[in-house]
Amino acid sequence: MKSILEYKDYRAYMQDYYDYRKSHGAFSWREFCKLAGFTSPNFLKLVCMGQSSLSKIKIAPVAKAMELVGYESEYFKHLVLFGNAETDSAKKEALVEMDRIAREHKVRVVDRDAFQYYESWKYPVIRELAPMMPGAQPRKIADECKEYVSAEEVRDILAFLVKAGFLKKDGEKVYTQTEKAVIGSPEALPIAIRSMHKEMGNMAVRAVDRYSASERYFTGMTIGVSEATYSRIVNEIDICSKKIAAIANESDNQDQVYGLNFQLFPFTNKIEGANHA
Known part of the structure; x- marks a missing residue:
């Protein structure tokens, strides 16, 4: 079966382990549970089905039952912590540890670059700004940002963007964007992006009073929706965002x-029994 370092779901790994053992000889959920120290003969089956969770205290016995040792056992521990985490910070902490272990053993499982890229508005902004200013010193790039960023931060961010493949250095302080998109695992990227959404939202609030109407455009509405119309609206926003990106990419002389943030969120609870006539 696949290396545990290729997994991001501990239940999937446990199920694959069980299926692998069963396909190579007599093996049952009862035996699996017994090896891990459970008295219930089907508890691990319930875990794999998502009907129960593996507690912290049982991580090590289950890892031992699956003959995981060393870094594999450590990776499994963080795999479980990630799967059971209830907060973004806990999920991120577990993912970063999984990434560290995978990197050390030459397998890249989660995209830690996505976490750093979305850590601050400074990364995507400087990725866009640097190619517009060929030959510019970090201080000059920093001075052109509306929000404060130091020259040292710009220097470090540029180094990261080049190393991670988001920018290509074509000469002394000359940068071009690569084709590479900011990607990550389905588990990692939403957590990273939520942090960026919060920061961008705060910047948008400041922009209301900071810039004149000729420099910024704000509009909003309060609407009643159903589950079906919500899905249609989200789809239209997605289509619109792609069109806007295409328009922006048509220009060769950005300056x-x-x-640009689209926001659609609930003002109220869902009203049960509302009149849908």
Whole structure:
């Protein structure tokens, strides 16, 4: 079966382990549970089905039952912590540890670059700004940002963007964007992006009073929706965002970096028994 370092779901790994053992000889959920120290003969089956969770205290016995040792056992521990985490910070902490272990053993499982890229508005903004200013010193790039960023931060961010493949260095302080998109595992990227959404939202609030109407565009509405119309609206926003990206990419002479945020969120609870006539 696949290396545990290729997994991001501990239940999937446990199920694959069980299926592998069963396909190579007599093996049952009862035996699996007994090896891990459970009295219930089907508890691990319930875990794999998502009907129960593996507690911290049982991580080590289950890992031992699956003959995981060393870094594999350590990776399994963080795999379980990630799967059971209830907060973004806990999920991120577990993912970073999984990434560290995978990197050390030459397998890249989660995209830690996505976490760093979305850590601050400074990364995507400087990725857009640097190619517009060939030959510019970090201080000059920093001075062109509306929000504060130091020259040292710009220097470090540029180094990261080049190393991670988001920018290509074509000469002394000359940068071009690569084709590479910011990607990550389905588990990692939403957590990273949520942090960026919060930061961008705060910047948008400041922009209301900071810039004149000719420099910024704000509009909003309060609407009643159903589950079906919500899905249709989200789809339209997605289509619109792709069209806007295409329009922006048509230009070869960009001279400013803008942020565009679409926001659709509930003002109320869902009303049960509302009149749908």
